[in-house]
Amino acid sequence: MSRRRSTSLIATLAVVPLVAALAACASPAAGGSDASGSDDVVRIGVVGKGDPQWAAFEEAAADEGITIEIVDFGDYAQPNPATTEGELDLNQFQHIVYLADYNVSAGEDLTPIGSTAIYPLGLYSTKYDSVKDIPEGETVAVPNDASNQARGLLVLQSAGLIELKSGGTIFSDLADVDEAKSKVKVTALEASLTPTSLPDLAAAIINNDFVADAGLSFEDAIAQDDPEDPNALPYVNIFATRAEDQDNETYAKLVEIFQTDPEVQAGLLEASGGTAVPVATPVADLRDSLAKVQSDTEDAKR
Incomplete structure (x- = not known):
């Protein structure tokens, strides 16, 4: 967005x-x-x-x-x-x-x-320097609006943090997360709250509008999707x-x-x-x- x-x-x-x-x-x-x-x-x-x-x-x-x-x-x-x-x-x-x-x-x-x-759309963390460093069972946040939530879940799947039952679509939501096959738990937050919630999370998908609010730069993303696809x-x-x-x-x-x-x-x-x-x-x-x-x-x- x-x-x-x-x-x-x-x-x-x-x-x-x-x-x-x-x-x-x-x-x-x-x-x-x-x-x-x-x-x-x-x-x-x-x-x-x-x-x-x-x-x-x-x-x-x-x-x-x-x-x-x-x-x-x-x-x-x-x-x-x-x-x-x-x-x-x-x-x-x-x-x-x-x-x-x-x-x-x-x-x-x-x-x-x-x-x-x-x-x-990027995944950010103030605790871990790479996706591989995130321990199993930690919690990661995605935006709670439907369109960005689906896109965020696709980023998490591409990063190897979760698996989506449908394989992933623009309509994926939290119910589509296969918890048994996923490395992390996923929660949904209002988009503007994802950056301020980073201290309580392993990582979060943060819309570009709010990256600076977390004191981060875009280069800090530990995973993101490919806009040229x-x-x-x-x-x-x-x-x-x-x-x-x-x-x-x-x-x-x-x-x-x-x-x-x-x-x-x-x-x-x-x-x-x-x-x-x-x-x-x-x-x-x-x-x-x-x-x-x-x-x-x-x-x-x-």
């Missing part, structure tokens, strides 16, 4: 109310009007407004005559409902798998309008908006700016510790992937 991180890249899916702070400061979406008379500001929701790409993005957009406002959120559960309700015009924090699960769970139709990057398309991070706005020319221009501006791209790489893999995936491919993952998600939820 975004890097910042996915993604990588890549990722709770319950629809939660907007925090009071957002409600207090929210202004109408672009094209509306507010008390100040500002009706042409594009509001974009992110997790990690302090990442250097966003300041560069604001400047690059302004150079093209587009005023944007970056709205920061503390966790992944909030930007999609805010976009659905029109408090935001766009958001950029999630990959396709996360968006698909939101759309299915909430009965909504948010859609990708452009890609940003794929971010590796052809099967990684569902974990491409995206700009998303309401289906009714998917052909908005201003939004398309903002995606182009993000993908091509050198300062924005430099900030993206800086924020991810050099781990982000920038991509400019055709929008049609993103939407095809979303449709496929949503269909699979609907089948899995039946």
Whole structure:
């Protein structure tokens, strides 16, 4: 869930109310009007407004005559409902798998309008220097939102720490862990809590957005997935908006700016510790992937 991180890249899916702070400061979406008379500001929701790409993005957009406002959120559960309700015009924090699960769970139709990057999802520890050092029976945490939990479990399986009964899919959850054949126990925590819980764990899958919160760098990961795998398309991070706005020319221009501006791209790489893999995936491919993952998600939820 975004890097910042996915993604990588890549990722709770319950629809939660907007925090009071957002409600207090929210202004109408672009094209509306507010008390100040500002009706042409594009509001974009992110997790990690302090990442250097966003300041560069604001400047690059302004150079093209587009005023944007970056709205920061503390966790992944909030930007999609805010976009659905029109408090935001766009958001950029999630990959396709996360968006698909939101759309299915909430009965909504948010859609990708452009890609940003794929971010590796890493396993971190403050107690052990390598996966091999983790003793049998220790506890490892994964994020508790469905999309990132499944991806985290696949990382643990690739690292030899667990075995998944199904062999591992984008829908794997804790019930899929074969405890008898696994080296470690697995627990699920809200994504923002995984870094602060490291002192009580052998290791944890930490979304890129929260690596710095643990006083870690991306180079500290003791295991991670491969963002260049052809099967990684569902974990491409995206700009998303309401289906009714998917052909908005201003939004398309903002995606182009993000993908091509050198300062924005430099900030993206800086924020991810050099781990982000920038991509400019055709929008049609993103939407095809979303449709496929949503269909699979609907089948899995039946």
